[in-house]
Amino acid sequence: DQQVKQNSPSLSVQEGRISILNCDYTNSMFDYFLWYKKYPAEGPTFLISISSIKDKNEDGRFTVFLNKSAKHLSLHIVPSQPGDSAVYFCAAENNFNKFYFGSGTKLNVKP
Amino acid sequence: DAGVTQSPTHLIKTRGQQVTLRCSPKSGHDTVSWYQQALGQGPQFIFQYYEEEERQRGNFPDRFSGHQFPNYSSELNVNALLLGDSALYLCASSRTPDRDEKLFFGSGTQLSVL
Numbered sequence: 212d213q214q215v216k217q218n219s220p221s222l223s224v225q226e227g228r229i230s231i232l233n234c235d236y237t238n239s240m241f242d243y244f245l246w247y248k249k250y251p252a253e254g255p256t257f258l259i260s261i262s263s264i265k266d267k268n269e270d271g272r273f274t275v276f277l278n279k280s281a282k283h284l285s286l287h288i289v290p291s292q293p294g295d296s297a298v299y300f301c302a303a304e305n306n307f308n309k310f311y312f313g314s315g316t317k318l319n320v321k322p
Numbered sequence: 323d324a325g326v327t328q329s330p331t332h333l334i335k336t337r338g339q340q341v342t343l344r345c346s347p348k349s350g351h352d353t354v355s356w357y358q359q360a361l362g363q364g365p366q367f368i369f370q371y372y373e374e375e376e377r378q379r380g381n382f383p384d385r386f387s388g389h390q391f392p393n394y395s396s397e398l399n400v401n402a403l404l405l406g407d408s409a410l411y412l413c414a415s416s417r418t419p420d421r422d423e424k425l426f427f428g429s430g431t432q433l434s435v436l
Contacts, residue, residue, distance in 0.1 A: 254427030
């Protein structure tokens, strides 16, 4: 049972433009959401998070939006850079440190 | 400051064999979680260890077992290996009960079962 879904396996964006990665979840008990970035041959690294009591969190070029009624979150990267090319996973938590991950979106930022 | 370290990086086993994977958490972290990442999928939670006990478990059979040592390092054991156990096994550490402390992942152990 996939409780966190990323329906776009890949995304290609021109350098300098906005990248929007989407994620949907089914469990309304999730109260904490994160985005991780993964390069080949490395473990996932934390990017940005948001609590369910907020609808937006911003950190530099990265902004996460949460729509609880739609059970949807998105990650915006502005402006996109070639170094952002990686696989992005969204994750959700409802029990301490037990995370449910989506299947990932591979972002390619073209120079 | 060393992050999460895992060993070995790669492993090849045959069906029916047993395997042990090892993990040292990030300095200051006391909680270790193990995840399985199959090709093209996201990481799936196997179990979590805190204070040398299994605190939470995902939907994995009893063939998957673990251990945490007094120095917080951890082992993941898989018995009676199946072809479907081929995956990247990720160890993640965190600090209980600090919920703002994010999961830190190691680079993983790539297990191939032939």
